[in-house]
Amino acid sequence: MSSEGVRFLQQVREAVAEGNRTASAPPLDPRGAVGYQGAGADPVARFRVEFTAAGGFLHVVADPAAASEIVLTLLQERSVRRVLLDAGAVLDSLDLSEQLKVAGLEISFASSGSAERRDDFFAAEAGISGVDYLVAETGSLVLLSRPEQPRSLSLLPPLHIAVAHHDQILPDLFDLFEPGLWAEPGGLPACLSLITGPSKTGDIELRLVTGVHGPGEVHVVLIAKTSPLYAVSREAAGR
Template identity: 35%
Template sequence: MVEATEMKAANHDTNSPAGEQRASERANILARVREALSVAAPADHGEAAAASSIPAVLPAVGATFEDHVALFQKNAVELRAEFKVVNDASDLVAELKRLAAEAGWRQVATHRGELTDAVCPALGLPTVTAKSGADKRELERCDAGITECDALVAQTGSVVVTSRSAGGRALSVLPPHHVVLARREALVAGLPDAFALLRVRYAANYPSMISFITGPSRTGDIERILVLGAHGPKRLTVLLLATPP
């Protein structure tokens, strides 16, 4: 019976222009949805009455900046990400230089931004800047991608980037090492705070991509054994600037 319906629908498609079909299938689906919903579902299992708020059920986060730093640190260790609080812009440069020397970076990628502009040139390395028309193969050859972020989430150890704040989509995932530069106020307690921050910042016009990055790229698809760097970065370093630049 299912087959027969599909056949009919398929025949119908070939006879009608694509646009018309799209419009009619939209109407068909919505009509079926409305028809189905005309019969009310039985009462729930009492959850509506029991439901509290999202922050109240999620893992506890602590109250102070220090609590949040400690929680982010704990999560980062568990996720095998690297996290460091640095005092000022010069410490940030020193830390980046240390990373560059240690890993032998030959070329890095970054984007235009207040923080990145302030520290990346000091590395003195060939730098690819993510911008319209940049070559993805070039980006792929970089040893590290250095980006800013919108938020760090203490609760989960996540870094929130968007296509607008972190140099598009590929920069934070294509190079083998992702280095995140975060301002003090970027550190938020929990996931609800991060979404609230995104709403305040972008509600009028959301970027095309918002990504919550938690730890380096990972897989457990072979015998549930953790391997880092499945497709994305093998290393994730988060540097939190304790004072404004």
């Protein structure tokens, strides 16, 4: 055995002989309760501030037709050819699958999770979903895992585009766990994903890296004509 190995084993023996030791540290100052923060007068504006601060992109539009236009533009600008879709009501209302087919894109539905389709999941360049809720306070997307909306939809593709309505915005994270919100049959699901911006990690050399464990780019297309941000978005787009 090398001298390094002998030294290491000796250190282990000494540590075992000393037994368990409880480390002492100065007590931390009390932080107090965080409490309910809310979203202010305009939940859409608060969501934009928090979501963009986390690295996300928000597009506010007036109607489903405009939402479809934004989605198609995002895909075309990034030369996306393969798309993974959920089978929820929000995307059905946009008739998005037909528009994507007309544009020449290859479409796979997330609900078709058979073994032979898994390659399609991993090959997808973009995942398009609805949301169950948005949390304005934290700038987070809330997605419940279900057959038509599995976690792979928002986790595997490098680009995630979510379409939402303004009435899906919750002011505060506390609101997400109000008992009345889960009064439907089945209650709180087994898996709930909170997505706050693109995937990030900083555990290697303390360097922040985006897109390693999930999408590197996350967009929310929000149908919210009543928000002041709708007018701002139209002006920015030159409409």
